[in-house]
Amino acid sequence: MADAVQAVTKCSMGKRSLKQMYYGKFAVTFYNMDTGEALRVSDADANKKDKSQETREEMIHRFRVTPPEELFNVEKVKVELTPSQMPGKPHTSAWCSVCGEKK
DSSP: OHHHHHHHHOOOTTTTSOOOOOSSSOEEEEEOTTTOOEEEEEEOGGGGSOOTTOOHHHHHHHHHHSOHHHHEEEEEEOOOOOGGGSSSSOSOOOBOTTTOOBO
């Protein structure tokens, strides 16, 4: 999923503008740093149909003909970021207690 988000938004983990977190859900949250608004886009029930007998071509066709509002849930959410979670260079660094390397 991170690859798809990166391709569409041009955000990247290397620039710390894309953060991947595992919560067991197929979802992504977009945060506007200028306004503080955030939207969460998640997989809707239409995307969870039994697909065991569906061919790749049938799946692509389903995605093309299904309205986006049936494929995805979009909701406003509140995101609170600490200064260390902001994009850009890390604001803090630490020394590894095992090897002494600065992280």
